[in-house]
Amino acid sequence: FQLTAMVVGESGLGKSTLINTLFNLAICPPRESLHPAAERPKTVAIDNIHADIEENGVRLRLTVVDTPGFGDLVNNGSCWDPILKTIEDRYEAYLTQENSVKRKKIIDTRIHACIYFIQPSGHSLKQIDIEFMRRLHEKVNLIPVIAKADTMTEDEVADFKERIVSDLAFHGIRIFQAPIYDEEDEENIAETEAIARAIPFAVVGADPTKTFRASNGRLIRGRGYPWGIVDVDDPSHCDFILLRRMLVHSHMEALRERTADVLYETWRTQRMLE
Amino acid sequence: FQLTAMVVGESGLGKSTLINTLFNLAICPPRESLHPAAERPKTVAIDNIHADIEENGVRLRLTVVDTPGFGDLVNNGSCWDPILKTIEDRYEAYLTQENSVKRKKIIDTRIHACIYFIQPSGHSLKQIDIEFMRRLHEKVNLIPVIAKADTMTEDEVADFKERIVSDLAFHGIRIFQAPIYDEEDEENIAETEAIARAIPFAVVGADPTKTFRASNGRLIRGRGYPWGIVDVDDPSHCDFILLRRMLVHSHMEALRERTADVLYETWRTQRMLE
Ligand SMILES: Nc1nc2c(ncn2[C@@H]2O[C@H](COP(=O)(O)OP(=O)(O)O)[C@@H](O)[C@H]2O)c(=O)[nH]1
Numbered sequence: 001f002q003l004t005a006m007v008v009g010e011s012g013l014g015k016s017t018l019i020n021t022l023f024n025l026a027i028c029p030p031r032e033s034l035h036p037a038a039e040r041p042k043t044v045a046i047d048n049i050h051a052d053i054e055e056n057g058v059r060l061r062l063t064v065v066d067t068p069g070f071g072d073l074v075n076n077g078s079c080w081d082p083i084l085k086t087i088e089d090r091y092e093a094y095l096t097q098e099n100s101v102k103r104k105k106i107i108d109t110r111i112h113a114c115i116y117f118i119q120p121s122g123h124s125l126k127q128i129d130i131e132f133m134r135r136l137h138e139k140v141n142l143i144p145v146i147a148k149a150d151t152m153t154e155d156e157v158a159d160f161k162e163r164i165v166s167d168l169a170f171h172g173i174r175i176f177q178a179p180i181y182d183e184e185d186e187e188n189i190a191e192t193e194a195i196a197r198a199i200p201f202a203v204v205g206a207d208p209t210k211t212f213r214a215s216n217g218r219l220i221r222g223r224g225y226p227w228g229i230v231d232v233d234d235p236s237h238c239d240f241i242l243l244r245r246m247l248v249h250s251h252m253e254a255l256r257e258r259t260a261d262v263l264y265e266t267w268r269t270q271r272m273l274e
Numbered sequence: 275f276q277l278t279a280m281v282v283g284e285s286g287l288g289k290s291t292l293i294n295t296l297f298n299l300a301i302c303p304p305r306e307s308l309h310p311a312a313e314r315p316k317t318v319a320i321d322n323i324h325a326d327i328e329e330n331g332v333r334l335r336l337t338v339v340d341t342p343g344f345g346d347l348v349n350n351g352s353c354w355d356p357i358l359k360t361i362e363d364r365y366e367a368y369l370t371q372e373n374s375v376k377r378k379k380i381i382d383t384r385i386h387a388c389i390y391f392i393q394p395s396g397h398s399l400k401q402i403d404i405e406f407m408r409r410l411h412e413k414v415n416l417i418p419v420i421a422k423a424d425t426m427t428e429d430e431v432a433d434f435k436e437r438i439v440s441d442l443a444f445h446g447i448r449i450f451q452a453p454i455y456d457e458e459d460e461e462n463i464a465e466t467e468a469i470a471r472a473i474p475f476a477v478v479g480a481d482p483t484k485t486f487r488a489s490n491g492r493l494i495r496g497r498g499y500p501w502g503i504v505d506v507d508d509p510s511h512c513d514f515i516l517l518r519r520m521l522v523h524s525h526m527e528a529l530r531e532r533t534a535d536v537l538y539e540t541w542r543t544q545r546m547l548e
C-alpha cells in the first residue's frame with residue numbers, strides 16, 4: 001500500500017503537527033524557526049518526506065509532500081505555481097513510464113490527496129484560499145481542513161463550516177467527496193455520511209511526544225491549557241478521527257482510484273491533445 | 275480625556291472583539307462577512323469609530339481607527355501606505371491648526387497608540403509584520419499583541435514572546451515602553467514592571483454579550499469550549515488585564531505625551547526642514 005499526500009497552508013497552521021498526529025509518529029521534523037537574520041526563501045519549496053509505517057497490520061509506504069513558504073510572503077501572487085508544477089510533473093513522469101517501450105513496474109509518485117489548511121479566522125475563506133483551490137481542484141483530490149480548530153467554539157466552527165461550504169460552491173470549487181458504494185453495509189454508509197457532513201474537517205493536532213493522563217488513567221494525545229485539555233481523539237473536541245478514517249482507512253483506496261482514473265486521465269487526454 | 279487608538283492586523287484576528295472587551299461595550303460592530311460575490315476591497319480602508327465611555331468615573335472620548343483590508347489580499351505589498359498616510363495626515367492637520375493666525379481650541383486627531391495584532395503562528399514574526407512595524411515604529415506608539423492567545427499553551431506563549439522580542443530587536447523596531455517615573459510608589463513600579471515583562475501581550479477577547487457563570491456564581495467574560503472556559507480577566511489565562519491597565523489606566527497619559535512631545539515633534543521638525 002502506498003499513499004502520497006501533499007500538505008499546503010501558511011506557516012504556523014499546525015501542518016507538521018497534524019501529519020505526525022495522523023500517523024502517531026514524528027515524521028515531520030519540528031519546523032525550525034529561521035534565525036531572524038536568515039534569508040527568507042523567495043519561492044515555495046517542495047519537500048518529500050518518506051516513511052514506512054504500519055496501519056492495521058498493513059505496511060504503508062507514505063510520502064508527505066510539504067510545501068513550505070506558501071502564503072508566507074508579503075506578495076504571494078503565483079505561490080501556487082511550484083505546487084501546480086509538481087502535480088503535473090508527476091503526471092508527466094507517470095505518462096513517460098506508461099508509454100515506454102520496455103515497461104518495468106511503474107513507480108507511481110502521483111499525489112493522491114492535497115490537504116489544504118484554512119486559517120481559523122471565523123469569517124470566510126481568504127483570497128489566497130480561493131485562488132489556490134480554484135486552480136487545483138481539477139488536478140488533485142482537495143481536502144480542505146480548518147486548522148487549529150481548538151481556536152474556535154462549537155458555534156463558531158459550525159458557522160465557519162457553513163460559510164466555507166457556500167464560498168466553495170459559489171466559486172465552483174469541487175472538493176473530494178467520499179463515494180458511497182452500493183454494496184457497503186449499514187455501518188460503512190453511516191460512517192461515510194458522518195464524514196460527508198463534517199467536511200471541511202475542523203482539526204486539532206497534538207505533538208505525539210506530549211501526552212496527558214486523563215482522570216481515568218487513560219493516555220490522551222492533546223493540548224494542555226490552563227482551562228482544560230483538548231483531546232485530539234475526542235469527536236466532541238474536533239474532527240481529527242474523521243479525517244484519519246477518511247485518509248488512512250475508508251477512503252485511501254477511493255483517493256488513489258480517483259487520482260488514477262479521473263484526475264490523471266483528464267490531464268493525460270488534455271496533454272495528448274496539445 | 276480623549277484617546278485615539280488604531281488597530282491593525284489581518285482579518286479574523288479578533289480585533290473588533292478585543293476593542294469591545296477593552297471597553298466592555300459593543301463599540302465595534304460585528305464584522306459582517308462579505309457575501310461570496312461581494313467585491314473585495316482592493317486597498318486598506320480607514321474607519322473611525324467614536325464612543326463616549328466612562329472609565330473610573332472619568333468620561334473618556336474614545337476614537338478607534340480601524341483598518342480593514344490590511345494583509346487580506348494575495349499581494350499585500352504597500353498595504354501599509356494608507357495607514358502611514360492617515361498618521362501623517364493627522365500630524366499635518368494638527369500643524370495647520372497650530373500655525374493658524376487666529377488659533378481656536380485645537381482638535382487633536384493624532385493617533386496615540388497603534389495596536390498591532392500578531393498571528394499566533396508559534397514560529398516567528400511574518401514578513402508582513404516586520405515590514406509594517408519597521409515603517410511605523412518611529413511615527414506612532416506601537417503596541418504589538420499576540421492575537422487569540424488561547425490558541426497557544428503556556429509554553430508556546432513563552433517561547434513565542436521570546437522569539438518576537440528577538441525578531442524586533444534584530445530589525446531595530448522600537449515598541450512602546452511604559453516609562454517608570456521616579457516619584458511613583460512601590461505598587462506602581464511593580465505594575466509597570468509586570469507590564470514590561472509581559473510585552474508583547476498575549477491577548478484573548480470575549481464577546482461582551484456572551485458571559486459565563488463560574489462555579490462560585492461569578493460572571494465570567496470569556497470563551498466557552500467543550501474542554502473548558504477561558505476567563506479573559508484571569509491573568510493565568512492571558513494578558514488582557516495588563517493591556518487594559520496599560521491603555522486605559524496607568525499609561526494613557528504616557529501614550530499621549532510621547533505622541534505629542536516625541537513622535538509629533540520629530541515629524542514636525544522633518545516636515546519643516548523639507
Ligand atoms: N492551537 C493549536 N495549536 C497547534 C495545533 N497544532 C499545532 N499547533 C501549534 O502551532 C505551532 C505551529 O505548528 P507546526 O506544526 O509547526 O505548524 P506548520 O508551520 O504549519 O507546520 C506549534 O507551536 C504547535 O504546537 C492545533 O491543532 N491547535
Ligand SMILES: Nc1nc2c(ncn2[C@@H]2O[C@H](COP(=O)(O)OP(=O)(O)O)[C@@H](O)[C@H]2O)c(=O)[nH]1
Pocket residue numbers: 121122123150151152156284285286287288289290291292304305421422423424425477478479480497
Ligand atoms: N480563539 C479566539 N477567538 C477569538 C478571540 N477573539 C475573537 N475571536 C473570534 O474570532 C472571530 C473573528 O473575530 P473578530 O473580532 O471579528 O476579528 P477581526 O476580523 O480581527 O475584527 C470571531 O469568531 C470571534 O469570536 C480570541 O481571543 N480567541
